[in-house]
Amino acid sequence: MKKILIIEDDKLISSLVQFRLKKDGYETHLVCDGNEGIHAIDTLDPDLIITDVMMPFRSGIEIIHHAKKSRPNTPIIVLSSLGEEEQVVLEAFNLGVADFIPKPFNPNELAIRVKRVLK
Amino acid sequence: MYSFLFYLILEIFGLIFLVLSFSVIVIYLVLMVLSALEMRDYLRKNRFADYGDIITSPIAPGVSILAPAYNEGQSIVQNAQSLLSLHYGKFEVILINDGSKDDTLEKLIHSFELQKTNYVYHPEIETKPVRGIYRSKNMSYRRLTVIDKENGGKADALNTGINIANLEILACIDVDCILSSESISRMVRPFMEETNQRVIAVGGVIGIANNCDVQDGTVTTYRVPETMLGKFQVIEYFRAFLMGRMAWSRINGLMLISGAFGFFRKDLVRTVGGYFPKTVGEDMELVVRMRRYLDEQKIPHKVAFVPDPLCWTEVPENEDVLARQRNRWMRGTIETLQLHQTVRFNPKYGVLGMLSYPFWSIFEKYAPILEASGILYTLILLMIGDFSAVYFFALLVMMYLLSLLVSSFSVLYEQIAFNHYKDKKDLRKLIWMIITEPFVVHPKIIYWGLMGHIDFIKGKGGWGSMIRTGFKKAEDKKNLAEQSRT
Amino acid sequence: MTKSFLWIVIGLFFPLAIQAQDALIPEDSLGFRDFLILQKEVTGLEYQFLIMGDNIPDSLLRDSVYTFSKTDLGLVSGQFEDFGKLDTLEAPLAQSNVAYQLQYLVFSEISSRATVREYLSTLIENGGHQIKVVEPQSKIDLVALASKSPYSPLQKFKLKFVSDYRLFGVTLTIAFFFLVASTMIAAMLVMKARKNQRENLEKEYESIVIDPLTSLLFEKELHEIEQMDQEEIYLFFPQQMLSKKLFKHVLIESIIGLNKKMKGEFKEKLKALYKKLELDKMSIRSLHHKKWDRVTMGLAQINEMDLVEAMPEVKKFTNSKNFYIRSMAVSTILNLSEKVDLKFLRDQTYPISLWQQMNYLRIIRFVSSQKNIKLEVLFDSENPSIRIFGIKLVRILGRVDLIENLAAFAGSVSDEEKMEILETYASFGAHMEAGFVNECMKSSNQALVLAATKVAMVIGDAESAEILVGLIHSESSFPRKLSLLKSLYGLDKERFDTETTDHPSSEISDIRSHILDPMLQHV
Structure with missing residues (x-):
């Protein structure tokens, strides 16, 4: 079973995503701030990371930096309400994230993209 | 005969102190209520605001950021970069090198690929000569303009920037301030909300960055400073910004916008002739002059205040530096009040004349004198064994309790509105500071204020006589400049 | 004394x-x-x-x-x-x-x-x-x-009297202080306690809400939700919770929060749920609340959840005294009306601020991508700020088709509106309106002249150049001269050269080199 780490400060959204991904048979872990996110990357060794960009304590960019350093092979999907032309998002792409999903989003679409990235 | 006079004076002072302490208590309690109301309304209002929209909307006004720099070579490049990366659509950054003796200009030229332009500087507001105006060849720095000028002080540097600013709103900031990326959009909002009252200026809160973690232009972890003076200033800033300014903005009586972070309407600043470089209190003086001008023109207007935490600065924790700062603030206050004496108790100037001005005179300008003499008075009474000393001692205790009340309320506001200091230890440190501050720091503040008075009387700055007569009209500053030009 | x-x-x-x-x-x-x-x-x-x-x-x-x-x-x-x-x-x-x-x-x-x-x-x-x-x-x-x-010495009598008034004053002050301070502290503490309690409850409810919502959203199709009874839906939630006001409030917030971040069929499901749970009735009821922020909140909910049936109620608020209520009401109407009719905006009596203009613009821009909006209605408003907003909308939405409407009344409006019209012409490159620009350059209002010369740079004709040169010769103020010469340079470079090359005045040659400096051209 593939492990997916979801880093997102909006509990409702993350639970929704978790629910949807569980249905597809993934093992999911939720954390809701940057500090926990970095800790979870190190301890959980996930197969995929889904992260927001704007969060308390540590920015998503920092998380991506960290993940790329300690687990260079783990793909990352960014989920954000910022537009694709925003500086931060461009930066995320430069760091080599696998996919970017802008909010508002459709959880079913997210599930499809997760499947594609994990293939 | 002599003893009769002595007792008479003692009596009169007794009465004055009694009335004063009573009014101090009443005024501070009123201020507390007003600020609480204003804070409540602001937080409610904020729920319906979508700041993301301002960044890209074609309706939003343009903002010229003016940042004077003097010997900032160490950090100037980083600071300029963070200014350029603010989140806003229409803005420019004007850095003014005020005759730095270090490599401030060279560093800027090197890092931003600057080139001297043929800009023809023909100032509307008179300033010290400009040596050159620089812009970048690199399109990604197209927002940046750097002015190199001869040293003339902060006000003069800002005036130079005002002369070449292109956009409607001026943001005057200290270059070493940390600005949140949202700061422009939040500060511009009051200007955009104006309907039938002209919003002429918007002030913001200054946070204390000492001992905090900073990242991407925002403070990420708040920690109370280690030193006593640092902790004291945290409380003092809460009191001044969250309580004082909030309350005054409720009744539209704001007289001061912090020079480190203030937004103004450019056309009006130019109309009144910009900053007055001959005073050390240029930030306060400009606001008073702008308000005066509009009152004289009978145009309804408002100075707004945004309590969101958007700007942080390192405050001096060194005693000498702080002493100089307080001395300067005191002189600035005295000078501004002197320059605009006409406003005092003049109903023509509304809240400014009837409330703000008298408040500043008594509670800011004369506060150190009154406090020192009040304590002296009680000591004399105690020495001559006058029975009424007991009452005055009781009054002093009361004042102490009031200061506790006011300080803890400001900390509580901060807790309710923003809740930055998350660590319980930090809160305990602040509470301990509140309790001890009146004994350990406050006397120093009084002393520095008194020194400010003495320096003012000695005429530091050389413009003593001009400042003592004051401006007859708000436009006098402009006429003054024109006279000296011809 | x-x-x-x-x-x-x-x-x-x-x-x-x-x-x-x-x-x-x-x-x-x-x-x-x-x-x-x-x-x-x-x-x-x-x-x-x-x-x-x-x-x-x-x-x-x-x-x-x-x-x-x-x-x-x-x-x-x-x-x-x-x-x-x-x-x-x-x-x-x-x-x-x-x-x-x-x-x-x-x-x-x-x-x-x-x-x-x-x-x-x-x-x-x-x-x-x-x-x-x-x-x-x-x-x-x-x-x-x-x-x-015998009459006793005066000293004692005096002291007693004097200390009496002091005693009185000090006692009064202290009593007053303690009274007010204690009420304030009590009020603060009560407030904070209440707030804490509320926040804790909200957190608890938020976690309760998650499960029923996710299962409803993922396990039921839209038509299934629509066919369900209220009782059936109620079964998804813990018993008795739905009778609690705060719980309903949290539910509203959660549904609206999700609605903002979701796309596609989920949005429809959320809206159907909102109505089935009768939360819409709560939103509409809050319109009658005394506090302005509650009313505004209700309006925002109506706006988010497309509660079209509340439209007649919402319309009553478009001219409310309260800035936030009327802004939100206008936004809601713009968003929800079937055919966008701007007549109600035309009839607004309060001046509209830039903040409101920004909010309305966002919605109008969104709506106008789907249907044609009759902007010209706004030109007939009695309210000058609405007329100006109308002209701005023409420019921002790129409604070139309305230039004729503008031209029809451009000559007879206030200078402020003229400036807005000028800017609109410039952004469309409306060369046929050069006559109007020239007219404005002859005005006695300095601000209008300056605005017109800037526009002349883009859409001016030969006559504009003549007027510009005339203005340059008679202008004494330096910044205006600079601006005029810039316009001339933009309009007619040859004419600019003949006016400025080898000019005896150092001022003019300085301005020339300023204008020609490529570094200063994109500001």
């Missing part, structure tokens, strides 16, 4: 005090005698006995105490100072049946009783003599004597 006032008061009462002392000395001879006996010795006051005739017993004559000597009037005794001995001295005389007289002497001179009395009172008044009074024997006497007691 108080002190001097005090002295005046004391001064007024002083004569009375003297009279009071005078009254202490009895007038009748017996009383006076008793009074003197009580005093024992008084400086400068003495007495002697005069015996008329000389038939006195020898025992008396020879008594060394009296030391009688012969005078013209009769026998005169020696002079005594101690009035205390008066009775013992007089007794033998009275017993021996001789005619005698008691005489008073003031400084050795025989004086009448009245003179002695006067002397005494002066003496007392000057403090030269301390009056002695009879020891009180009963309470009644005490009262009587108290009223006769």
